[in-house]
Amino acid sequence: MSFSKEKILDYLAELPDPEIPVVNVIELGIIRGIDISGNSVTVSITPTYSGCPAMRQIERDIVSLLKNKGVEEIKIETVFSPAWTTDWITEEAKEKLKKYGIAPPEKTTADKSYLSAQGPKEVECPRCHSLDTVLISQFGSTPCKALYRCKTCLEPFDRFKCI
Numbered sequence: 227m228s229f230s231k232e233k234i235l236d237y238l239a240e241l242p243d244p245e246i247p248v249v250n251v252i253e254l255g256i257i258r259g260i261d262i263s264g265n266s267v268t269v270s271i272t273p274t275y276s277g278c279p280a281m282r283q284i285e286r287d288i289v290s291l292l293k294n295k296g297v298e299e300i301k302i303e304t305v306f307s308p309a310w311t312t313d314w315i316t317e318e319a320k321e322k323l324k325k326y327g328i329a330p331p332e333k334t335t336a337d338k339s340y341l342s343a344q345g346p347k348e349v350e351c352p353r354c355h356s357l358d359t360v361l362i363s364q365f366g367s368t369p370c371k372a373l374y375r376c377k378t379c380l381e382p383f384d385r386f387k388c389i
């Protein structure tokens with residue numbers, strides 16, 4: 227059984243963003259390419275500001291979805307350049323975001339105000355659940371994480387950033 231690129235795109239449109247379920251991965255603009263060779267499908271994706279854990283979730287979701295559709299071999303390729311920008315979110319998706327209660331991004335990548343507004347006001351310590359935490363560095367163990375310290379148990383911890 228072989229698949230057309232259009233068919234694969236149709237399938238992927240069924241896949242919601244793990245963090246914003248009203249928007250699918252196509253509308254989010256993270257699908258960069260689909261290569262089909264026999265029974266093998268390679269999906270190229272670009273990470274978003276949604277952060278690393280969401281992207282790993284999306285990768286797993288793509289693989290299990292396409293497996294369920296009968297694709298025998300699925301490869302995920304991560305493309306980092308050019309970097310994803312909020313301009314890649316489709317206009318329909320921006321309307322959905324509005325209805326969902328999130329101000330959609332402006333048509334300029336310089337305006338990140340809506341992104342920072344998405345982050346929690348208080349950051350909870352993953353160890354003792356104290357909200358008395360402080361940002362130490364915008365860069366934690368990876369660039370997509372920020373380093374915080376809990377003032378209750380005094381332990382440092384990472385928080386995934388929305389950038």
Ligand SMILES: [Zn+2]
Binds near residue numbers: 353356
């Ligand atoms: Zn703590």
